[in-house]
Amino acid sequence: MTEAYVALEDGRVLEGRGRAPGTARGELVFTTAYTGYEESLTDPSYEEQVLTFSYPLIGNYGVREERFEDDRVHPRAALAKEFTEDVAEWLESEGVPAVDHLDTREVVTTIRDGGAMKCGIAVGEDVTEEDAKEQLEACEAMSDHTEIGEQVSVDETEVYGADNDGQTVALVDCGAKGSIVDSLLARDAEVHVLPHDASVADVEAVDPDVLFISNGPGDPVNFEQAIHLVEEFVEDTPVAGICLGQQIVAEALGGTTEKMDFGHRGVNQPVLDLASGQVVMTTQNHGYTVAEPGEHLEVTQINVNDDTPEGIDGIEYDVITRQYHPEANPGPEDTLDFFDDVLAMADSRSEQAVPADD
Numbered sequence: 599m600t601e602a603y604v605a606l607e608d609g610r611v612l613e614g615r616g617r618a619p620g621t622a623r624g625e626l627v628f629t630t631a632y633t634g635y636e637e638s639l640t641d642p643s644y645e646e647q648v649l650t651f652s653y654p655l656i657g658n659y660g661v662r663e664e665r666f667e668d669d670r671v672h673p674r675a676a677l678a679k680e681f682t683e684d685v686a687e688w689l690e691s692e693g694v695p696a697v698d699h700l701d702t703r704e705v706v707t708t709i710r711d712g713g714a715m716k717c718g719i720a721v722g723e724d725v726t727e728e729d730a731k732e733q734l735e736a737c738e739a740m741s742d743h744t745e746i747g748e749q750v751s752v753d754e755t756e757v758y759g760a761d762n763d764g765q766t767v768a769l770v771d772c773g774a775k776g777s778i779v780d781s782l783l784a785r786d787a788e789v790h791v792l793p794h795d796a797s798v799a800d801v802e803a804v805d806p807d808v809l810f811i812s813n814g815p816g817d818p819v820n821f822e823q824a825i826h827l828v829e830e831f832v833e834d835t836p837v838a839g840i841c842l843g844q845q846i847v848a849e850a851l852g853g854t855t856e857k858m859d860f861g862h863r864g865v866n867q868p869v870l871d872l873a874s875g876q877v878v879m880t881t882q883n884h885g886y887t888v889a890e891p892g893e894h895l896e897v898t899q900i901n902v903n904d905d906t907p908e909g910i911d912g913i914e915y916d917v918i919t920r921q922y923h924p925e926a927n928p929g930p931e932d933t934l935d936f937f938d939d940v941l942a943m944a945d946s947r948s949e950q951a952v953p954a955d956d
């Protein structure tokens with residue numbers, strides 16, 4: 599009989615059904631997404647987290663590699679009411695512990711009321727509650743994962759779309775989802791994916807039309823070099839950012855970020871554009887937020903549920919960022935035009951740079 603225990607920071611130990619063996623620890627979070635488990639489980643933003651699905655059945659349309667956002671599963675463990683055999687086998691083959699037959703409603707309300715918390719997981723033939731508690735003891739706070747960029751970024755620059763005629767994008771990979779690269783390639787961009795700790799010279803060598811800071815896991819203040827790149831380039835190069843990228847841009851330009859109680863994770867987060875009054879449905883996955891944008895940035899979009907900043911523009915600089923995931927995957931495609939806006943921003947800058955005839 600496979601035992602499965604989930605030890606929570608509030609002292610409780612939940613018992614479930616073991617679906618993939620192993621021990622793990624991480625920050626316990628939940629997503630309300632009812633589709634997109636393949637994308638969520640391969641999203642690097644979930645590194646060092648334990649992902650609880652509030653939707654009760656996970657796996658009902660199989661496991662397809664073409665939906666993956668990266669080449670491995672990123673959450674440390676996965677929890678659900680029910681995982682299908684497909685998903686359980688996939689997680690087992692990835693060495694990622696999985697537990698189901700849990701009261702996930704209880705897990706969600708616990709996190710909602712108490713905030714994201716540490717947890718320890720133990721799944722296997724002979725594991726005990728103590729094994730799960732030991733994992734919990736060893737669990738570090740998310741902000742203490744100071745080297746998290748190293749765990750998710752490319753080691754060396756990779757170039758995609760070298761034959762494309764469009765804009766050149768330097769995408770700083772802090773844990774980028776594959777569909778951000780795909781969204782840029784679909785718009786004819788040449789995309790240079792740079793390591794999270796790329797130097798100023800590395801970016802200069804690309805001579806990008808846009809410096810684009812990706813999504814990624816953990817606390818934005820732990821991405822010091824990406825913050826530095828934004829500071830260095832923002833005067834002369836348009837800057838874009840998604841999710842962690844928005845937070846990094848704010849940190850670089852005099853703003854501040856803070857940890858939210860339990861964050862936004864799901865595919866139906868409503869976002870209001872303050873200028874047009876339009877509301878769009880968005881995919882989200884974040885636990886930090888911009889607290890103050892600072893004097894160089896203005897908030898252009900907010901979350902309808904809690905007014906947190908969802909879109910930010912530069913005041914005197916060419917900057918556009920989004921807290922949500924405009925590339926969708928999973929989720930509604932209301933927001934794909936963000937990529938058109940980013941490339942148009944780059945275009946207008948290169949037009950300005952053309953010297954006048956006289």
Ligand SMILES: NC(=O)CC[C@H](N)C(=O)O
Nearest residue numbers: 813814816841842885886
């Ligand atoms: N999806 C992301 O980029 C997540 C950003 C950041 N790690 C957060 O939790 O807020």
